[in-house]
Amino acid sequence: MQNILETQSILDKHQAERTKCLVYTRVMGYHRPVESFNIGKKGEHKQRQHFTEK
Incomplete structure (x- = not known):
């Protein structure tokens, strides 16, 4: 939870x-x-599976 609050604080600042x-x-x-x-x-679109072909 602390990490989310830190991230939100940084986003709000910038x-x-x-x-x-x-x-x-x-x-x-x-x-x-x-x-x-x-x-x-x-x-x-949100449910799509993303992959990288080798």
Whole structure:
């Protein structure tokens, strides 16, 4: 719990310096920002398994 509070304190302190990060994903052959998804598609995106191919 202490670690979460420390992290939140650091984030709050540097809020003015932060920039928004857009996450894109490939959908049906083209890239789209995840923030434009509807609530159901956002839920599916969070459940995806990420992997690194060797």
